[in-house]
Amino acid sequence: MLFHLDFYVEYPADMEQKELFRIWAEEADAALGAKDAGVVVDLWKAVGARRVIAIVNVDGPDMLDQILLDLPIMKQHGQNVQVEVTALRRYEDFASDVKERLG
DSSP, X not given: OEEEEEEEEOOOTTSOHHHHHHHHHHXXXXXXXXXXXXXXXXXXXXXXXXXXXXXXXXXXXXXHHXXXXXXXXXXXXXXGEEEEEEEEOOHHHHXXXXXXXXX
């Protein structure tokens, strides 16, 4: 299943930016490793924001939930990370379905 993930990363006023960057660097290594393994289809960083967008391909929502819980940024900074998840359907499948419904 394909999922669109939208990560919003905040950090408390008493946290040094360098500490956030240390955690984010560890997360980046994990994310790029997952991309090399084919779990992450692609990743983007929103310019000027602490926002990362990913498309992932996993077996289902249970597996996605397990992966999210194990991410370095979630383990070390999870109380300051919000993730919006949207299940995706391949457009080709949708288009085929629509054409079949025409009769």
